[in-house]
Amino acid sequence: xxxxxxxxxxxxxxxxxxxxxxxxxxxxxxxxxxxxxxxxxxxxxxxxxxxxxxxxxxxxxxxxxxxxxxxxxxxxxxxxxxxxxxxxxxxxxxxxxxxxxxxxxxxxxxxxxxxxxxxxxxxxxxxxxxxxxxxxxxxxxxxxxxxxxxxxxxxxxxxxxxxxxxxxxxxxxxxxxxxxxxxxxxxxxxxxxxxxxxxxxxxxxxxxxxxxxxxxxxxxxxxxxxxxxxxxxxxxxxxxxxxxxxxxxxxxxxxxxxxxxxxxxxxxxxxxxxxxxxxxxxxxxxxxxxxxx
Amino acid sequence: xxxxxxxxxxxxxxxxxxxxxxxxxxxxxxxxxxxxxxxxxxxxxxxxxxxxxxxxxxxxxxxxxxxxxxxxxxxxxxxxxxxxxxxxxxxxxxxxxxxxxxxxxxxxxxxxxxxxxxxxxxxxxxxxxxxxxxxxxxxxxxxxxxxxxxxxxxxxxxxxxxxxxxxxxxxxxxxxxxxxxxxxxxxxxxxxxxxxxxxxxxxxxxxxxxxxxxxxxxxxxxxxxxxxxxxxxxxxxxxxxxxxxxxxxxxxxxxxxxxxxxxxxxxxxxxxxxxxxxxxxxxxxxxxxxxxxxxxxxxxxxxxxxxxxxxxx
Numbered sequence: 001x002x003x004x005x006x007x008x009x010x011x012x013x014x015x016x017x018x019x020x021x022x023x024x025x026x027x028x029x030x031x032x033x034x035x036x037x038x039x040x041x042x043x044x045x046x047x048x049x050x051x052x053x054x055x056x057x058x059x060x061x062x063x064x065x066x067x068x069x070x071x072x073x074x075x076x077x078x079x080x081x082x083x084x085x086x087x088x089x090x091x092x093x094x095x096x097x098x099x100x101x102x103x104x105x106x107x108x109x110x111x112x113x114x115x116x117x118x119x120x121x122x123x124x125x126x127x128x129x130x131x132x133x134x135x136x137x138x139x140x141x142x143x144x145x146x147x148x149x150x151x152x153x154x155x156x157x158x159x160x161x162x163x164x165x166x167x168x169x170x171x172x173x174x175x176x177x178x179x180x181x182x183x184x185x186x187x188x189x190x191x192x193x194x195x196x197x198x199x200x201x202x203x204x205x206x207x208x209x210x211x212x213x214x215x216x217x218x219x220x221x222x223x224x225x226x227x228x229x230x231x232x233x234x235x236x237x238x239x240x241x242x243x244x245x246x247x248x249x250x251x252x253x254x255x256x257x258x259x260x261x262x263x264x265x266x267x268x269x270x271x272x273x274x275x276x277x278x279x280x281x282x283x284x285x286x287x288x289x290x291x292x293x
Numbered sequence: 294x295x296x297x298x299x300x301x302x303x304x305x306x307x308x309x310x311x312x313x314x315x316x317x318x319x320x321x322x323x324x325x326x327x328x329x330x331x332x333x334x335x336x337x338x339x340x341x342x343x344x345x346x347x348x349x350x351x352x353x354x355x356x357x358x359x360x361x362x363x364x365x366x367x368x369x370x371x372x373x374x375x376x377x378x379x380x381x382x383x384x385x386x387x388x389x390x391x392x393x394x395x396x397x398x399x400x401x402x403x404x405x406x407x408x409x410x411x412x413x414x415x416x417x418x419x420x421x422x423x424x425x426x427x428x429x430x431x432x433x434x435x436x437x438x439x440x441x442x443x444x445x446x447x448x449x450x451x452x453x454x455x456x457x458x459x460x461x462x463x464x465x466x467x468x469x470x471x472x473x474x475x476x477x478x479x480x481x482x483x484x485x486x487x488x489x490x491x492x493x494x495x496x497x498x499x500x501x502x503x504x505x506x507x508x509x510x511x512x513x514x515x516x517x518x519x520x521x522x523x524x525x526x527x528x529x530x531x532x533x534x535x536x537x538x539x540x541x542x543x544x545x546x547x548x549x550x551x552x553x554x555x556x557x558x559x560x561x562x563x564x565x566x567x568x569x570x571x572x573x574x575x576x577x578x579x580x581x582x583x584x585x586x587x588x589x590x591x592x593x594x595x596x597x598x599x600x601x602x603x604x605x606x
Contacts (some may be wrong), residue, residue, distance in 0.1 A: 231436075
């Protein structure tokens with residue numbers, strides 16, 4: 001599709017100035033494309049909502065008002081209705097944004113840094129270190145990711161802190177694989193030989209010369225990883241292993257609303273839409289960044 | 294390298310991975326900080342309970358001895374005794390394995406049909422509105438949690454339109470197919486979301502090949518060109534992705550079972566976690582890892598049948 005857009009922009013037409021750029025081309029000049037722009041705008045909106053949560057609602061997300069329970073969406077005082085404890089659903093979704101964003105960011109932070117460093121070290125140094133880590137990767141890849149996280153959580157116990165530990169233990173694998181592949185393709189390029197010839201130390205070559213050139217694909221995967229982390233975080237809350245009540249988290253809200261499916265559909269449906277919006281925003285950014293390469 | 298020696302090498306690698314899997318599962322309880330018996334018992338950890346569990350799990354022996362007992366037990370199909378139900382874990386887990394596998398296979402079959410239909414439709418109509426609708430629609434499905442999507446299907450198709458049962462498993466084979474349709478559909482839509490993206494781009498790429506132009510030039514019907522020439526070549530990479538996604542499918546299957554009350558391994562897994570029944574959690578983790586290893590082996594071996602040009606190096 002982008003080819004035809006480019007053609008249309010480049011081919012001079014009668015009566016049109018030759019250098020008029022299309023919207024897409026102007027975006028490309030500043031390093032953006034429509035997919036990336038849409039994702040960034042959507043994510044900015046979600047982050048803004050998370051920061052301004054107290055300004056956007058008068059209600060506390062945790063305080064119960066049992067006499068106001070089960071009000072449907074578009075009620076006079078509660079735009080998205082209330083739950084079985086009379087808590088405002090809009091407030092809980094707003095405050096949940098903070099937690100789900102936090103889950104997305106923290107869950108990928110350590111895996112990304114550790115996995116990328118392992119990928120560079122194994123790809124550049126090779127030898128026994130490479131064999132050792134790649135065998136660990138082979139073994140950990142045999143486990144369904146969710147089951148492995150669940151098994152670790154079953155030992156550590158429920159809660160967000162333990163969720164991050166579980167992610168840290170197994171989440172680095174894709175980053176290590178991606179960065180290792182990139183490093184293997186880079187290690188014999190001329191600028192790396194040059195650095196070695198002028199006497200750069202191995203850590204310096206890996207961090208100053210190789211890292212900036214191999215980090216991009218892993219960075220793109222960060223956004224896929226965030227979507228995955230948020231979905232698994234929500235799934236674990238749904239199963240009672242993640243965020244504990246009454247903390248507002250979207251997965252936990254869906255789980256809590258399940259038993260009222262017939263009388264109050266909005267308790268399960270609406271937090272899921274919130275997850276959908278955040279997931280689409282992050283996926284669009286990931287796709288947009290991938291297109292740019 | 295011939296096919297036979299490749300299969301041999303691939304089998305040895307699988308055995309090695311299996312060995313690693315047992316170390317990870319054994320290490321999970323033993324290498325984490327703290328006394329395993331105290332951790333496993335949680336709130337129920339009295340001195341007496343701890344001593345009893347230490348004895349039952351063999352924690353008073355040396356680590357290598359414990360590992361040997363664990364692995365030799367596994368090899369004989371012994372997976373210990375459930376801490377809450379006081380039954381052999383093997384019987385509890387193995388009776389549920391066919392149900393979970395059945396659901397996963399059902400989902401795979403539906404996913405294959407959905408992927409072929411929508412992937413080809415999107416590729417043939419590349420850039421048109423129908424392509425965009427398919428892409429956006431499946432992007433949405435990809436970014437929603439499967440348990441939520443399952444609940445929505447229950448809300449609309451079971452409770453609203455009353456087309457399908459809300460939950461359960463049924464008694465006869467026909468009932469199984471009927472009861473498991475919604476859970477399998479939920480799983481397959483998520484799986485298809487990944488596969489369709491791949492199949493679409495591969496079909497578009499393959500359509501530009503010379504042999505496809507030749508097939509068209511000799512007057513072959515467009516449908517035959519698509520199915521016999523393009524699709525067969527495009528499928529190879531989709532099958533690879535399919536294999537890589539199998540781990541996610543197993544994880545998803547276990548979660549979806551809890552949503553639709555399907556009495557498979559997932560339901561047992563999550564009740565066992567709540568009841569801190571670690572031997573059961575351990576057994577289910579082993580079984581799902583073995584399933585993933587077997588499927589990845591089958592996927593690797595299937596290449597040569599899909600594409601005779603594939604050589605093993």
